[in-house]
Amino acid sequence: MSTLDAGLIDRFIEVVGTKNALTVEDDRTRYTEENRFIFKGVTPLVLKPGNTEEVAAIVRLANETGTAIVPQGGNTGHAAGAQPDESGDQIVVSLERMNAIREIDPQANTMVVEAGVILETLQQTADGQDRLFPLSLSSQGSCQIGGNISTNAGGVAVLSYGNTRNLVLGLEVVTAAGDIWNGLRKLKKDNTGYDLRDLFIGAEGTIGIITAATVKLFPKPKGRVAAFAGLASVSDCLALLQQAQALAGKSLTGFEFMPSIGMESVTHAFETVRNPLAGKHDWYVLMEISSTRSEQDAMEMSESLLHDAQEARIISDAVVAQNESQRQAFWEIRELMPASQKMLGGSIKHDISVPVHLVPEFLERAEPLVHSVDPGARIFAFGHMGDGNIHYNVSQPEDAGDDWYLTKRELINDPVHQLVVAMGGSISAEHGIGKLKRDLLAETKSPVELEMMRSIKRALDPNNIMNPGKVV
Amino acid sequence: MSTLDAGLIDRFIEVVGTKNALTVEDDRTRYTEENRFIFKGVTPLVLKPGNTEEVAAIVRLANETGTAIVPQGGNTGHAAGAQPDESGDQIVVSLERMNAIREIDPQANTMVVEAGVILETLQQTADGQDRLFPLSLSSQGSCQIGGNISTNAGGVAVLSYGNTRNLVLGLEVVTAAGDIWNGLRKLKKDNTGYDLRDLFIGAEGTIGIITAATVKLFPKPKGRVAAFAGLASVSDCLALLQQAQALAGKSLTGFEFMPSIGMESVTHAFETVRNPLAGKHDWYVLMEISSTRSEQDAMEMSESLLHDAQEARIISDAVVAQNESQRQAFWEIRELMPASQKMLGGSIKHDISVPVHLVPEFLERAEPLVHSVDPGARIFAFGHMGDGNIHYNVSQPEDAGDDWYLTKRELINDPVHQLVVAMGGSISAEHGIGKLKRDLLAETKSPVELEMMRSIKRALDPNNIMNPGKVV
Numbered sequence: 006m007s008t009l010d011a012g013l014i015d016r017f018i019e020v021v022g023t024k025n026a027l028t029v030e031d032d033r034t035r036y037t038e039e040n041r042f043i044f045k046g047v048t049p050l051v052l053k054p055g056n057t058e059e060v061a062a063i064v065r066l067a068n069e070t071g072t073a074i075v076p077q078g079g080n081t082g083h084a085a086g087a088q089p090d091e092s093g094d095q096i097v098v099s100l101e102r103m104n105a106i107r108e109i110d111p112q113a114n115t116m117v118v119e120a121g122v123i124l125e126t127l128q129q130t131a132d133g134q135d136r137l138f139p140l141s142l143s144s145q146g147s148c149q150i151g152g153n154i155s156t157n158a159g160g161v162a163v164l165s166y167g168n169t170r171n172l173v174l175g176l177e178v179v180t181a182a183g184d185i186w187n188g189l190r191k192l193k194k195d196n197t198g199y200d201l202r203d204l205f206i207g208a209e210g211t212i213g214i215i216t217a218a219t220v221k222l223f224p225k226p227k228g229r230v231a232a233f234a235g236l237a238s239v240s241d242c243l244a245l246l247q248q249a250q251a252l253a254g255k256s257l258t259g260f261e262f263m264p265s266i267g268m269e270s271v272t273h274a275f276e277t278v279r280n281p282l283a284g285k286h287d288w289y290v291l292m293e294i295s296s297t298r299s300e301q302d303a304m305e306m307s308e309s310l311l312h313d314a315q316e317a318r319i320i321s322d323a324v325v326a327q328n329e330s331q332r333q334a335f336w337e338i339r340e341l342m343p344a345s346q347k348m349l350g351g352s353i354k355h356d357i358s359v360p361v362h363l364v365p366e367f368l369e370r371a372e373p374l375v376h377s378v379d380p381g382a383r384i385f386a387f388g389h390m391g392d393g394n395i396h397y398n399v400s401q402p403e404d405a406g407d408d409w410y411l412t413k414r415e416l417i418n419d420p421v422h423q424l425v426v427a428m429g430g431s432i433s434a435e436h437g438i439g440k441l442k443r444d445l446l447a448e449t450k451s452p453v454e455l456e457m458m459r460s461i462k463r464a465l466d467p468n469n470i471m472n473p474g475k476v477v
Numbered sequence: 478m479s480t481l482d483a484g485l486i487d488r489f490i491e492v493v494g495t496k497n498a499l500t501v502e503d504d505r506t507r508y509t510e511e512n513r514f515i516f517k518g519v520t521p522l523v524l525k526p527g528n529t530e531e532v533a534a535i536v537r538l539a540n541e542t543g544t545a546i547v548p549q550g551g552n553t554g555h556a557a558g559a560q561p562d563e564s565g566d567q568i569v570v571s572l573e574r575m576n577a578i579r580e581i582d583p584q585a586n587t588m589v590v591e592a593g594v595i596l597e598t599l600q601q602t603a604d605g606q607d608r609l610f611p612l613s614l615s616s617q618g619s620c621q622i623g624g625n626i627s628t629n630a631g632g633v634a635v636l637s638y639g640n641t642r643n644l645v646l647g648l649e650v651v652t653a654a655g656d657i658w659n660g661l662r663k664l665k666k667d668n669t670g671y672d673l674r675d676l677f678i679g680a681e682g683t684i685g686i687i688t689a690a691t692v693k694l695f696p697k698p699k700g701r702v703a704a705f706a707g708l709a710s711v712s713d714c715l716a717l718l719q720q721a722q723a724l725a726g727k728s729l730t731g732f733e734f735m736p737s738i739g740m741e742s743v744t745h746a747f748e749t750v751r752n753p754l755a756g757k758h759d760w761y762v763l764m765e766i767s768s769t770r771s772e773q774d775a776m777e778m779s780e781s782l783l784h785d786a787q788e789a790r791i792i793s794d795a796v797v798a799q800n801e802s803q804r805q806a807f808w809e810i811r812e813l814m815p816a817s818q819k820m821l822g823g824s825i826k827h828d829i830s831v832p833v834h835l836v837p838e839f840l841e842r843a844e845p846l847v848h849s850v851d852p853g854a855r856i857f858a859f860g861h862m863g864d865g866n867i868h869y870n871v872s873q874p875e876d877a878g879d880d881w882y883l884t885k886r887e888l889i890n891d892p893v894h895q896l897v898v899a900m901g902g903s904i905s906a907e908h909g910i911g912k913l914k915r916d917l918l919a920e921t922k923s924p925v926e927l928e929m930m931r932s933i934k935r936a937l938d939p940n941n942i943m944n945p946g947k948v949v
Contacts, residue, residue, distance in 0.1 A: 186923065193866070198926075200642075254696065361585065362582075391665075453658045465929065
C-alpha cells in the first residue's frame with residue numbers, strides 16, 4: 006500500500022535499529038487506531054527512538070527525503086492528532102522508549118522528564134518527593150507527558166493549577182529541520198524574545214517533536230477535602246462556584262458538574278458505585294478544597310462553604326468525604342462519566358468552552374437546537390465547570406439504531422458549534438484539533454488568524470513533513 | 478535628517494488627522510528619548526491613532542511603502558524597545574489615544590481594555606468593581622497596558638499571579654500586513670491551534686501592534702498583611718521564602734529582598750523614610766500574605782510564619798504592618814530602591830533571573846567577578862526573590878568619576894551575564910530585549926532558537942516594517 010521506497014524505509018530503520026522498528030502489520034495497529042475509531046490510519050513503519058539524537062536523525066532524514074512523520078505519545082487523544090493518514094506514506098515516531106526521568110529537584114520544585122514518561126509515573130515520582138504534579142486526567146495510566154504537552158492537555162486540576170501549558174517551564178524540541186533546541190529552563194521569569202515554548206505547547210507535533218520538558222512541581226497540600234452536592238439547576242452550580250471561589254480562592258482545586266442522567270447511568274452501569282446523596286437531583290457538583298496548612302483547615306473551609314450555600318438555598322443536599330477512600334469514591338463517579346455514557350449507545354460529542362459565567366446560558370440555548378434535530382436525543386453534559394469547559398455530549402435516543410450517530414452527527418454538531426462561536430467560546434477546549442476538527446477550525450477561525458498559523462507552519466516546517474494534515 | 482518623502486509623511490498624517498500627528502522637533506522628544514539615555518532616537522513623525530482601524534490603516538500604508546514603524550506605549554521601558562533609531566526614517570505610532578475601557582465584566586472577572594490605558598487607571602477601575610488587577614510596578618502611573626503586554630512586564634505581584642502573560646486572556650492585534658485579528662477571548666481553556674496570543678505577548682511590537690486586550694480580574698483579597706524582616710544572609714532569605722510558600726502557598730503574594738546598602742541609601746536620600754526595624758541587618762525581606770477569607774486570617778498566617786522563622790533562627794528581627802499606611806510605608810522602601818541607587822552615581826544594571834533556589838549561589842559567585850574588575854564597586858542587588866529575579870545592579874565606587882559607567886560597563890556586564898547563562902538563567906528576566914540587549918541575545922541564545930525566532934519574524938513581518946532593529 007505504501008509508496009515509500011523500501012530502501013528509504015531501511016534508512017529510517019537503521020537510525021533506531023531493527024528491534025526498535027515495527028514493520029509487520031499486526032504490530033502496528035495500536036499505533037494507527039484512534040480513540041473514536043472514525044479514522045483508519047495506515048503506516049509502513051513505527052520507529053521507537055531511544056534518545057533525542059535519534060529523533061533528530063529521523064527528522065533530518067525525513068526532511069531530506071520529504072517523508073511525512075507523525076509523532077506519537079500514548080495515543081490516547083480525542084482528536085485524531087497522533088495517527089498516520091490512510092495513504093500509508095506516513096511514518097509513526099513513537100516516543101515511548103524515551104521515558105527517563107532525567108532529574109528531580111525538590112528544592113527547585115522542578116522535574117526534567119522525557120516525552121515518553123507515563124503521566125501516572127510522573128505523578129508518583131513527584132509524590133515520592135513529597136511534591137505534587139497536578140495534571141490529572143482519566144487516561145493518566147497510559148498517556149505520555151510529551152503528548153500531554155503537545156496537546157496542552159486539560160483535566161480536572163486546571164481550575165487551580167492551569168492547563169498543561171502552565172505546568173511547563175522549559176522544553177527540549179527537535180525542530181522540523183532536525184536540529185535540537187535545548188530550552189529546558191527552570192526559570193519563573195525569562196523575557197528573552199519570542200515565546201517559543203508556548204508555541205510548541207499545543208502545536209500537536211506539527212512544527213517539531215517535543216522530546217523532554219522541565220515541569221513544575223508544587224508543595225503537596227496538607228489537606229484535601231472533597232464534597233459532593235446535589236443542586237436544582239446549572240445556575241445554582243454557577244452560584245456555588247462563585248461562592249466557593251470567593252471563599253477559598255486558589256484553594257478551590259476542583260469543581261466538576263454532572264447531570265442526573267450521568268448519575269443514573271453510572272450507578273446503573275457500575276454495581277459498586279452509589280450516589281453519595283440520599284435523594285435524586287437534577288445536577289451534581291463534585292468540588293475539592295485543598296489547604297497548604299492542614300486537613301482541618303480544608304475541612305473547615307468546605308463545611309463553612311456548604312453551610313453558607315445551604316443557607317442561601319443554592320444546594321439541596323451535600324456530603325463531605327470523611328476519609329481518603331470516600332474522596333476517591335466521589336472522584337470515581339466523575340471519572341466514570343464517559344464510560345457510563347458509552348453504555349447509552351452512540352454519542353455525539355463536543356469538547357467546548359464558554360466564559361464561565363455563561364455556562365448556564367449555553368446549556369439553555371443549546372438544548373432546543375439539539376432537540377429540534379431529534380427530540381429523543383439525550384443531553385449528557387458534564388465537565389470542568391470552573392473552567393467553563395463542558396463535555397457537551399448527546400447520547401442517542403433509547404430506541405435509536407446504530408446509524409443514529411452517523412446520520413445525526415453533523416446536524417447536531419453544526420448548530421452547537423455555531424452557538425459556541427456566537428457566545429465567544431472555543432470549539433475545542435481541551436482535546437485539541439488533530440485531524441478531527443481541522444476543517445471545523447478552518448470554518449470557525451478568522452482568515453487572519455488562520456493565515457498567521459499557516460505562515461508559522463510554513464516558516465518552521467517548510468517541507469511540511471511534521472504531522473501533515475493535522476491542525477492547520 | 479529624515480529621508481522619508483514629504484508626500485509619504487502627508488499620507489501617514491492623513492490617516493489620523495493633523496491634530497493627532499506631531500511633526501515639530503520639540504514635541505517629539507518624549508517619544509524618542511529612552512529611560513537610560515543610552516540611545517538617541519530621531520523621528521520625523523509621531524502618529525496618534527484613535528482607533529484600531531486607524532492603526533490598521535497606518536500599518537497597511539507602512540507595509541505598502543516599506544516604512545518602518547515603532548509602536549509605543551508609555552515609553553517607560555528599560556530596554557530601549559519603544560524608540561525609533563537614529564536614521565530619522567522610523568515613524569512612531571503612539572497608542573496613547575486608544576485609552577478606552579471597552580468593557581468590565583465583574584461576573585466573568587474580565588475587562589477589555591485598549592492598549593493606551595494607563596496601568597494605574599486599569600487597577601483603579603478594577604478596584605471600583607471590587608476586583609483586583611494584580612500587575613503592579615513602579616511606573617504604573619504612566620506605563621500603558623499595551624506596553625506591559627508587549628513586554629510581558631513583571632513587577633511585584635508575579636509570585637502569586639504570574640507575569641503579564643498570565644493575566645491576559647485575549648488580544649486584539651493589528652498584524653504586520655495591516656489586518657485586524659480579533660482574538661479578544663474570555664476563555665480559560667481554548668485548544669484551537671497555535672498559541673498566537675503568547676507569541677504577541679512579549680514580542681515588543683516586532684510582529685504586530687497590540688491594540689486591545691481581555692485581561693483577567695481577581696477577587697480582591699479580604700486581608701493583606703505586609704511584614705518586614707531583617708536577615709543575616711541571602712540563604713536565610715531563601716529559607717524564609719521556602720517556609721512562607723510551604724505555609725501560605727498562593728497566599729504569599731509578595732516576597733522582595735533588599736540589601737543593607739539599599740536600606741542605607743533610601744533612608745539617607747529620603748528624609749520621610751525610616752527603617753521599620755530597630756537595628757541594621759545585612760538583608761531585608763518585604764513579604765506580603767493575602768487571604769481570601771479575612772484580614773485576621775492573613776494576620777494569623779503572617780504571625781505564625783514569623784514565629785516559626787524566629788524559632789528556626791532564620792530571621793533576626795521582624796515587624797508586621799499594623800495598618801494600611803504602615804503597609805504602604807513598607808512598600809515605599811522597596812519602590813524607592815532604584816531612585817535611591819541613582820543617588821550613588823553611575824550604575825551598571827542587570828535584570829537577571831536564575832532558578833529561585835540558586836539566588837544565594839549566584840550572588841556568591843558574582844561578587845568576586847565584579848570586584849576583580851573594581852574592588853570599590855558597590856553591589857546593590859535587590860528584587861523579586863520569589864521569582865528568582867534579581868536586579869543585580871552595581872554602583873560606582875564612592876570616589877569614581879563620571880566615566881566609570883562607560884569604562885566598566887562591558888567589563889562587568891560580560892562576566893555577570895556569562896555566569897547567568899552558565900547557571901541556566903535569563904539575561905532579561907522582566908525588562909525584555911529591545912535594542913539594548915539585542916546583541917546580547919544573539920550572543921547568549923543558541924543558533925537553533927535564534928533561527929526559529931528569525932523565521933517567525935520573517936513569516937509574520939516579511940517586509941521588516943515592525944519595530945526593526947529590536948529583539949531579533
